[in-house]
Amino acid sequence: MKKLYIETLGCQMNKSDSERIAGILSHFDYVETDVEKEADLLIINTCSIRQLSADKAYSKLGVWGKWKKSRPELKIAICGCVAQQDKEKVRVRAPYVDLVFGTHNIYQLPELIKKIEENEKVCAITNNPVVCNQNDFKILRKQDSVNAWIPIIEGCNNFCTYCVVPFTRGRERSRHPEEIIQEAKNIIKEGFKEITLLGQNVDSYGKDLKDKNITLANLLRDLNKLDGEFRIRFVTSYPSDITDDLINAVDECDKVCKYFHIPMQSGNSHILAEMNRHYSKEQYYEIAAKIRKRFPDVAITSDFIAGFPGETEQEFQDTLDAIDELELDYSNTAAYSPRVFTKAGKMIDKFIPEDIKYERLERLNEKNREVCLKSNKKFVGKVLNVLVEGKTEKDGVIVLNSRAGNNKIVHFVDDTKNIGDFVNVKITKAQTWCLYGESV
Protein backbone atom coordinates (compact mmCIF):
# COMPACT_ATOMS: atom_id res chain seq x y z
CA MET A 1 0.00 0.00 0.00
CA LYS A 2 1.13 3.57 -0.74
CA LYS A 3 0.30 6.51 1.47
CA LEU A 4 -1.62 9.53 0.26
CA TYR A 5 -1.96 12.92 1.95
CA ILE A 6 -4.44 15.50 0.63
CA GLU A 7 -4.50 19.07 1.86
CA THR A 8 -7.77 20.78 0.98
CA LEU A 9 -8.22 24.54 0.80
CA GLY A 10 -11.42 26.42 0.10
CA CYS A 11 -15.05 25.50 -0.19
CA GLN A 12 -17.21 22.42 0.48
CA MET A 13 -17.04 21.54 -3.23
CA ASN A 14 -13.26 21.19 -2.87
CA LYS A 15 -13.68 19.07 0.27
CA SER A 16 -16.10 16.86 -1.61
CA ASP A 17 -13.67 16.61 -4.56
CA SER A 18 -10.93 15.53 -2.14
CA GLU A 19 -13.14 12.71 -0.85
CA ARG A 20 -13.64 11.61 -4.46
CA ILE A 21 -9.90 11.83 -5.21
CA ALA A 22 -9.08 9.69 -2.14
CA GLY A 23 -11.79 7.24 -3.25
CA ILE A 24 -10.46 6.93 -6.81
CA LEU A 25 -6.88 6.48 -5.58
CA SER A 26 -7.97 3.77 -3.12
CA HIS A 27 -8.66 1.62 -6.23
CA PHE A 28 -4.92 1.96 -6.95
CA ASP A 29 -3.68 0.93 -3.50
CA TYR A 30 -3.35 4.39 -1.96
CA VAL A 31 -4.44 4.78 1.67
CA GLU A 32 -5.03 8.19 3.14
CA THR A 33 -2.84 9.42 5.99
CA ASP A 34 -3.09 12.52 8.18
CA VAL A 35 0.70 12.64 8.50
CA GLU A 36 2.14 14.64 5.59
CA LYS A 37 5.72 13.45 6.16
CA GLU A 38 4.91 9.75 5.76
CA ALA A 39 3.05 10.17 2.45
CA ASP A 40 4.29 8.80 -0.89
CA LEU A 41 1.92 11.09 -2.77
CA LEU A 42 1.10 14.64 -1.62
CA ILE A 43 -1.83 16.45 -3.22
CA ILE A 44 -2.91 20.01 -2.62
CA ASN A 45 -6.48 20.78 -3.66
CA THR A 46 -6.50 24.53 -4.13
CA CYS A 47 -8.84 27.50 -4.06
CA SER A 48 -8.40 30.72 -6.02
CA ILE A 49 -11.37 32.69 -4.77
CA ARG A 50 -8.94 35.12 -3.09
CA GLN A 51 -5.26 35.83 -3.67
CA LEU A 52 -4.49 34.73 -0.11
CA SER A 53 -5.74 31.18 -0.80
CA ALA A 54 -3.68 30.94 -4.01
CA ASP A 55 -0.55 32.19 -2.17
CA LYS A 56 -1.14 29.59 0.55
CA ALA A 57 -1.12 26.80 -2.06
CA TYR A 58 2.22 27.87 -3.52
CA SER A 59 3.73 28.27 -0.08
CA LYS A 60 2.73 24.66 0.78
CA LEU A 61 4.20 23.44 -2.52
CA GLY A 62 7.46 25.20 -1.56
CA VAL A 63 7.66 23.17 1.68
CA TRP A 64 6.94 19.89 -0.13
CA GLY A 65 9.49 20.77 -2.84
CA LYS A 66 12.20 20.95 -0.12
CA TRP A 67 11.21 17.46 1.13
CA LYS A 68 11.50 16.10 -2.40
CA LYS A 69 15.18 17.10 -2.53
CA SER A 70 15.97 14.43 0.06
CA ARG A 71 13.22 12.02 -1.14
CA PRO A 72 13.21 12.19 -4.96
CA GLU A 73 10.68 9.33 -5.15
CA LEU A 74 8.07 11.52 -3.40
CA LYS A 75 5.27 12.52 -5.79
CA ILE A 76 3.66 15.97 -5.58
CA ALA A 77 0.39 16.95 -7.23
CA ILE A 78 -1.72 20.09 -7.37
CA CYS A 79 -5.38 20.24 -8.36
CA GLY A 80 -8.41 22.50 -7.89
CA CYS A 81 -8.96 26.06 -9.01
CA VAL A 82 -5.33 27.32 -8.90
CA ALA A 83 -4.25 24.35 -11.06
CA GLN A 84 -7.12 25.01 -13.50
CA GLN A 85 -6.22 28.69 -13.63
CA ASP A 86 -2.39 28.51 -13.80
CA LYS A 87 -2.03 25.28 -15.83
CA GLU A 88 1.61 24.74 -17.01
CA LYS A 89 2.57 27.98 -15.24
CA VAL A 90 2.41 26.05 -11.94
CA ARG A 91 5.70 24.40 -12.88
CA VAL A 92 7.37 27.74 -13.56
CA ARG A 93 6.92 28.52 -9.86
CA ALA A 94 7.20 24.92 -8.65
CA PRO A 95 9.21 22.81 -11.16
CA TYR A 96 9.33 19.79 -8.82
CA VAL A 97 5.54 19.24 -9.14
CA ASP A 98 4.81 15.88 -10.82
CA LEU A 99 1.14 16.32 -11.62
CA VAL A 100 -1.08 19.32 -12.30
CA PHE A 101 -4.72 18.34 -12.84
CA GLY A 102 -7.75 20.54 -13.27
CA THR A 103 -11.23 20.58 -11.79
CA HIS A 104 -12.49 18.74 -14.91
CA ASN A 105 -9.86 16.00 -14.75
CA ILE A 106 -10.49 14.25 -11.45
CA TYR A 107 -11.96 11.17 -13.16
CA GLN A 108 -8.88 10.95 -15.38
CA LEU A 109 -6.76 10.20 -12.29
CA PRO A 110 -6.34 6.44 -12.93
CA GLU A 111 -4.30 7.12 -16.08
CA LEU A 112 -2.58 10.23 -14.66
CA ILE A 113 -1.33 8.40 -11.57
CA LYS A 114 0.08 5.61 -13.70
CA LYS A 115 2.04 8.17 -15.73
CA ILE A 116 3.61 9.92 -12.74
CA GLU A 117 4.46 6.56 -11.17
CA GLU A 118 6.47 5.98 -14.35
CA ASN A 119 8.25 9.28 -13.63
CA GLU A 120 6.45 11.30 -16.29
CA LYS A 121 5.61 14.94 -15.51
CA VAL A 122 1.96 15.54 -16.35
CA CYS A 123 -0.31 18.56 -16.77
CA ALA A 124 -3.93 17.56 -17.42
CA ILE A 125 -6.20 20.56 -17.77
CA THR A 126 -9.20 20.43 -20.09
CA ASN A 127 -12.02 22.90 -20.55
CA ASN A 128 -14.57 20.10 -20.69
CA PRO A 129 -15.04 17.56 -17.93
CA VAL A 130 -13.84 14.00 -18.26
CA VAL A 131 -17.14 12.22 -17.66
CA CYS A 132 -17.90 8.87 -16.08
CA ASN A 133 -20.49 7.30 -13.84
CA GLN A 134 -19.23 8.64 -10.53
CA ASN A 135 -20.78 5.70 -8.71
CA ASP A 136 -18.19 3.43 -10.39
CA PHE A 137 -15.62 4.78 -7.92
CA LYS A 138 -15.52 4.70 -4.14
CA ILE A 139 -15.81 7.98 -2.24
CA LEU A 140 -13.79 8.08 0.97
CA ARG A 141 -15.99 10.29 3.09
CA LYS A 142 -14.70 11.56 6.39
CA GLN A 143 -16.10 8.82 8.61
CA ASP A 144 -15.99 10.93 11.76
CA SER A 145 -18.57 13.25 10.27
CA VAL A 146 -22.34 12.86 10.34
CA ASN A 147 -22.68 14.90 7.17
CA ALA A 148 -22.01 13.76 3.61
CA TRP A 149 -21.76 16.09 0.62
CA ILE A 150 -23.21 15.29 -2.77
CA PRO A 151 -22.27 17.65 -5.60
CA ILE A 152 -25.36 17.88 -7.83
CA ILE A 153 -24.30 20.67 -10.18
CA GLU A 154 -20.87 22.01 -10.93
CA GLY A 155 -19.78 25.24 -12.60
CA CYS A 156 -21.62 28.51 -13.01
CA ASN A 157 -23.06 30.56 -15.88
CA ASN A 158 -23.53 33.78 -13.96
CA PHE A 159 -20.19 35.52 -14.50
CA CYS A 160 -20.36 37.83 -11.50
CA THR A 161 -17.69 40.37 -12.33
CA TYR A 162 -15.56 39.60 -9.25
CA CYS A 163 -15.67 35.81 -9.45
CA VAL A 164 -13.23 33.37 -11.00
CA VAL A 165 -15.47 30.29 -10.62
CA PRO A 166 -16.92 30.26 -14.19
CA PHE A 167 -13.31 30.23 -15.43
CA THR A 168 -12.02 27.56 -13.06
CA ARG A 169 -15.10 25.33 -12.83
CA GLY A 170 -16.62 25.96 -16.24
CA ARG A 171 -20.28 26.22 -17.26
CA GLU A 172 -23.12 24.58 -15.29
CA ARG A 173 -23.31 20.81 -15.50
CA SER A 174 -25.97 18.90 -13.58
CA ARG A 175 -25.64 15.27 -12.58
CA HIS A 176 -28.48 12.93 -13.45
CA PRO A 177 -30.97 12.45 -10.61
CA GLU A 178 -30.69 8.63 -10.71
CA GLU A 179 -26.96 8.88 -10.01
CA ILE A 180 -27.55 11.34 -7.14
CA ILE A 181 -30.32 9.22 -5.62
CA GLN A 182 -28.11 6.11 -5.76
CA GLU A 183 -25.32 8.04 -4.05
CA ALA A 184 -27.78 9.23 -1.38
CA LYS A 185 -28.95 5.65 -0.77
CA ASN A 186 -25.33 4.55 -0.27
CA ILE A 187 -24.74 7.43 2.14
CA ILE A 188 -27.78 6.53 4.24
CA LYS A 189 -26.71 2.87 4.28
CA GLU A 190 -23.25 3.94 5.50
CA GLY A 191 -24.95 5.63 8.48
CA PHE A 192 -24.59 9.32 7.64
CA LYS A 193 -27.39 11.45 9.08
CA GLU A 194 -27.22 14.51 6.89
CA ILE A 195 -26.87 15.01 3.15
CA THR A 196 -25.79 18.38 1.79
CA LEU A 197 -26.48 18.91 -1.89
CA LEU A 198 -23.75 21.09 -3.33
CA GLY A 199 -23.58 23.45 -6.24
CA GLN A 200 -21.94 26.79 -6.92
CA ASN A 201 -25.46 27.77 -7.96
CA VAL A 202 -27.53 24.91 -6.60
CA ASP A 203 -30.93 26.32 -7.66
CA SER A 204 -29.85 26.08 -11.30
CA TYR A 205 -29.84 22.30 -10.95
CA GLY A 206 -31.34 20.65 -14.03
CA LYS A 207 -31.49 23.73 -16.28
CA ASP A 208 -28.83 22.21 -18.58
CA LEU A 209 -30.65 18.87 -18.86
CA LYS A 210 -33.33 18.10 -21.45
CA ASP A 211 -36.04 16.91 -19.03
CA LYS A 212 -37.65 20.06 -17.64
CA ASN A 213 -39.02 18.11 -14.66
CA ILE A 214 -35.48 17.81 -13.34
CA THR A 215 -35.27 20.66 -10.84
CA LEU A 216 -33.84 21.11 -7.38
CA ALA A 217 -37.41 21.14 -6.00
CA ASN A 218 -38.22 17.74 -7.55
CA LEU A 219 -34.86 16.30 -6.49
CA LEU A 220 -35.62 17.31 -2.89
CA ARG A 221 -39.03 15.61 -3.19
CA ASP A 222 -37.41 12.40 -4.48
CA LEU A 223 -34.71 12.35 -1.81
CA ASN A 224 -37.28 13.06 0.89
CA LYS A 225 -39.04 9.78 0.00
CA LEU A 226 -35.95 7.68 0.82
CA ASP A 227 -36.26 5.57 3.98
CA GLY A 228 -34.14 6.34 7.02
CA GLU A 229 -33.57 8.98 9.66
CA PHE A 230 -31.58 11.72 7.99
CA ARG A 231 -31.94 15.32 6.89
CA ILE A 232 -31.14 17.22 3.71
CA ARG A 233 -29.54 20.61 3.07
CA PHE A 234 -28.65 22.43 -0.12
CA VAL A 235 -26.13 25.23 -0.78
CA THR A 236 -25.46 27.76 -2.34
CA SER A 237 -28.56 29.57 -3.57
CA TYR A 238 -28.61 32.43 -6.07
CA PRO A 239 -31.30 34.93 -4.97
CA SER A 240 -33.26 35.30 -8.20
CA ASP A 241 -33.14 31.55 -8.95
CA ILE A 242 -35.12 30.62 -5.82
CA THR A 243 -38.51 29.64 -7.27
CA ASP A 244 -41.87 29.35 -5.53
CA ASP A 245 -41.76 25.65 -6.36
CA LEU A 246 -38.47 25.32 -4.46
CA ILE A 247 -39.98 27.08 -1.43
CA ASN A 248 -43.02 24.76 -1.70
CA ALA A 249 -40.75 21.71 -1.85
CA VAL A 250 -38.81 22.81 1.25
CA ASP A 251 -42.16 23.23 3.00
CA GLU A 252 -43.55 19.85 1.88
CA CYS A 253 -40.45 17.80 2.67
CA ASP A 254 -40.04 17.02 6.36
CA LYS A 255 -36.41 15.92 5.92
CA VAL A 256 -35.33 19.17 4.23
CA CYS A 257 -33.84 21.75 6.61
CA LYS A 258 -35.53 25.12 6.81
CA TYR A 259 -32.33 26.94 6.04
CA PHE A 260 -31.26 29.09 3.08
CA HIS A 261 -27.78 30.37 2.32
CA ILE A 262 -28.38 33.21 -0.16
CA PRO A 263 -25.37 35.43 -0.89
CA MET A 264 -26.50 39.05 -1.36
CA GLN A 265 -22.94 40.44 -1.81
CA SER A 266 -24.03 44.10 -1.57
CA GLY A 267 -27.05 45.97 -0.22
CA ASN A 268 -26.88 48.55 -3.00
CA SER A 269 -28.56 48.01 -6.39
CA HIS A 270 -25.94 50.01 -8.33
CA ILE A 271 -23.10 47.89 -6.92
CA LEU A 272 -25.15 44.72 -7.57
CA ALA A 273 -25.42 45.78 -11.23
CA GLU A 274 -21.66 46.46 -11.32
CA MET A 275 -21.15 42.97 -9.91
CA ASN A 276 -23.43 41.59 -12.66
CA ARG A 277 -25.73 40.11 -10.03
CA HIS A 278 -29.13 39.60 -11.67
CA TYR A 279 -31.30 41.10 -8.93
CA SER A 280 -31.79 44.42 -7.19
CA LYS A 281 -31.74 45.11 -3.47
CA GLU A 282 -35.56 45.23 -3.54
CA GLN A 283 -35.83 41.82 -5.26
CA TYR A 284 -33.57 40.27 -2.61
CA TYR A 285 -35.80 41.77 0.11
CA GLU A 286 -38.89 40.24 -1.56
CA ILE A 287 -37.34 36.76 -1.70
CA ALA A 288 -36.17 36.93 1.91
CA ALA A 289 -39.60 38.14 3.06
CA LYS A 290 -41.33 35.31 1.19
CA ILE A 291 -39.08 32.71 2.88
CA ARG A 292 -39.44 34.22 6.36
CA LYS A 293 -43.23 34.33 6.00
CA ARG A 294 -43.36 30.63 5.11
CA PHE A 295 -40.88 29.33 7.72
CA PRO A 296 -41.02 31.16 11.07
CA ASP A 297 -37.81 29.60 12.52
CA VAL A 298 -35.85 29.73 9.27
CA ALA A 299 -32.29 31.04 9.20
CA ILE A 300 -31.16 33.03 6.19
CA THR A 301 -27.42 33.47 5.87
CA SER A 302 -25.53 35.44 3.28
CA ASP A 303 -22.16 36.52 1.86
CA PHE A 304 -20.93 40.12 1.49
CA ILE A 305 -17.94 41.78 -0.12
CA ALA A 306 -16.47 44.96 1.37
CA GLY A 307 -14.78 47.47 -0.93
CA PHE A 308 -15.90 46.29 -4.39
CA PRO A 309 -14.29 48.60 -7.02
CA GLY A 310 -16.02 51.98 -7.05
CA GLU A 311 -18.09 51.32 -3.90
CA THR A 312 -18.81 54.65 -2.18
CA GLU A 313 -19.17 55.10 1.57
CA GLN A 314 -22.94 55.52 1.13
CA GLU A 315 -23.18 52.35 -0.99
CA PHE A 316 -21.27 50.46 1.70
CA GLN A 317 -23.61 51.90 4.32
CA ASP A 318 -26.53 50.45 2.31
CA THR A 319 -24.99 47.01 2.85
CA LEU A 320 -24.85 47.54 6.62
CA ASP A 321 -28.47 48.75 6.57
CA ALA A 322 -29.57 45.73 4.51
CA ILE A 323 -28.03 43.29 7.01
CA ASP A 324 -30.00 45.02 9.76
CA GLU A 325 -33.26 45.33 7.87
CA LEU A 326 -33.19 41.76 6.59
CA GLU A 327 -32.31 40.52 10.09
CA LEU A 328 -29.82 38.14 8.52
CA ASP A 329 -28.81 35.30 10.79
CA TYR A 330 -25.14 35.14 9.77
CA SER A 331 -22.93 36.32 6.89
CA ASN A 332 -19.60 35.29 5.45
CA THR A 333 -17.61 38.43 4.79
CA ALA A 334 -14.54 39.25 2.73
CA ALA A 335 -12.62 42.24 1.46
CA TYR A 336 -12.72 42.46 -2.33
CA SER A 337 -9.77 40.58 -3.89
CA PRO A 338 -9.04 41.16 -7.60
CA ARG A 339 -8.95 37.91 -9.58
CA VAL A 340 -7.44 37.13 -12.98
CA PHE A 341 -9.82 36.82 -15.96
CA THR A 342 -12.58 38.76 -14.18
CA LYS A 343 -14.08 42.08 -15.30
CA ALA A 344 -13.81 43.70 -11.88
CA GLY A 345 -10.15 42.67 -11.71
CA LYS A 346 -9.57 45.06 -14.61
CA MET A 347 -11.32 48.05 -12.98
CA ILE A 348 -7.96 49.16 -11.59
CA ASP A 349 -8.83 52.86 -11.60
CA LYS A 350 -11.82 52.12 -9.35
CA PHE A 351 -9.98 49.96 -6.77
CA ILE A 352 -10.66 51.01 -3.20
CA PRO A 353 -7.49 51.74 -1.16
CA GLU A 354 -6.55 48.79 1.07
CA ASP A 355 -6.94 50.72 4.35
CA ILE A 356 -10.51 51.78 3.46
CA LYS A 357 -11.38 48.26 2.26
CA TYR A 358 -10.20 46.65 5.50
CA GLU A 359 -11.81 49.33 7.64
CA ARG A 360 -15.12 48.54 5.85
CA LEU A 361 -14.55 44.83 6.38
CA GLU A 362 -14.10 45.43 10.11
CA ARG A 363 -17.39 47.38 10.23
CA LEU A 364 -19.07 44.60 8.24
CA ASN A 365 -17.80 42.04 10.75
CA GLU A 366 -18.98 44.15 13.65
CA LYS A 367 -22.46 44.37 12.08
CA ASN A 368 -22.39 40.61 11.51
CA ARG A 369 -21.58 39.94 15.18
CA GLU A 370 -24.38 42.29 16.24
CA VAL A 371 -27.08 40.67 14.05
CA CYS A 372 -25.90 37.12 14.85
CA LEU A 373 -26.37 37.73 18.56
CA LYS A 374 -29.77 39.32 17.92
CA SER A 375 -30.76 36.35 15.74
CA ASN A 376 -29.58 33.82 18.34
CA LYS A 377 -31.49 35.56 21.14
CA LYS A 378 -34.75 34.99 19.18
CA PHE A 379 -34.38 31.27 19.87
CA VAL A 380 -34.07 31.41 23.67
CA GLY A 381 -37.05 29.51 25.11
CA LYS A 382 -37.72 27.66 21.84
CA VAL A 383 -37.20 23.95 21.18
CA LEU A 384 -34.96 23.09 18.21
CA ASN A 385 -34.38 19.64 16.76
CA VAL A 386 -30.61 19.20 16.51
CA LEU A 387 -28.21 16.62 15.14
CA VAL A 388 -25.25 15.79 17.42
CA GLU A 389 -22.03 16.30 15.41
CA GLY A 390 -19.32 15.94 18.07
CA LYS A 391 -18.29 16.02 21.70
CA THR A 392 -15.85 18.17 23.69
CA GLU A 393 -14.81 17.95 27.30
CA LYS A 394 -15.04 21.08 29.42
CA ASP A 395 -14.06 20.99 33.12
CA GLY A 396 -14.61 17.24 33.24
CA VAL A 397 -18.07 17.48 31.62
CA ILE A 398 -18.80 16.09 28.15
CA VAL A 399 -20.53 18.76 26.07
CA LEU A 400 -22.40 17.70 22.92
CA ASN A 401 -21.90 19.92 19.87
CA SER A 402 -24.86 19.89 17.56
CA ARG A 403 -26.52 21.74 14.70
CA ALA A 404 -30.18 22.61 14.34
CA GLY A 405 -31.99 22.28 11.01
CA ASN A 406 -31.68 26.04 10.59
CA ASN A 407 -27.89 25.66 10.92
CA LYS A 408 -27.63 27.16 14.42
CA ILE A 409 -24.86 25.61 16.52
CA VAL A 410 -26.24 24.29 19.82
CA HIS A 411 -24.24 22.97 22.80
CA PHE A 412 -25.84 20.86 25.53
CA VAL A 413 -25.05 18.21 28.10
CA ASP A 414 -26.77 14.82 28.04
CA ASP A 415 -24.78 11.64 28.65
CA THR A 416 -27.55 9.47 27.16
CA LYS A 417 -27.02 10.99 23.69
CA ASN A 418 -24.37 10.31 21.10
CA ILE A 419 -22.88 11.59 17.86
CA GLY A 420 -25.45 11.06 15.10
CA ASP A 421 -28.50 11.33 17.40
CA PHE A 422 -31.35 13.72 16.65
CA VAL A 423 -32.42 15.46 19.88
CA ASN A 424 -34.98 18.10 20.82
CA VAL A 425 -33.20 20.83 22.77
CA LYS A 426 -34.77 23.73 24.63
CA ILE A 427 -32.58 26.80 24.16
CA THR A 428 -31.59 28.47 27.43
CA LYS A 429 -28.81 30.86 26.46
CA ALA A 430 -27.62 32.69 23.36
CA GLN A 431 -24.13 33.87 22.51
CA THR A 432 -22.89 35.49 19.30
CA TRP A 433 -21.85 32.31 17.50
CA CYS A 434 -23.82 29.60 19.33
CA LEU A 435 -26.72 28.59 21.51
CA TYR A 436 -26.84 26.56 24.72
CA GLY A 437 -29.71 24.38 25.83
CA GLU A 438 -31.09 21.31 27.57
CA SER A 439 -32.47 18.20 25.94
CA VAL A 440 -36.23 17.79 26.46
Ligand code: SF4
Ligand atom coordinates in the same frame (compact mmCIF):
# COMPACT_ATOMS: atom_id res chain seq x y z
S1 SF4 B 1 -23.03 32.98 -8.87
FE1 SF4 B 1 -21.43 34.51 -9.18
S2 SF4 B 1 -20.24 34.36 -7.27
FE2 SF4 B 1 -21.43 32.48 -7.39
S3 SF4 B 1 -20.07 31.02 -8.41
FE3 SF4 B 1 -21.34 31.98 -10.01
S4 SF4 B 1 -20.10 33.67 -10.79
FE4 SF4 B 1 -19.23 33.05 -8.81
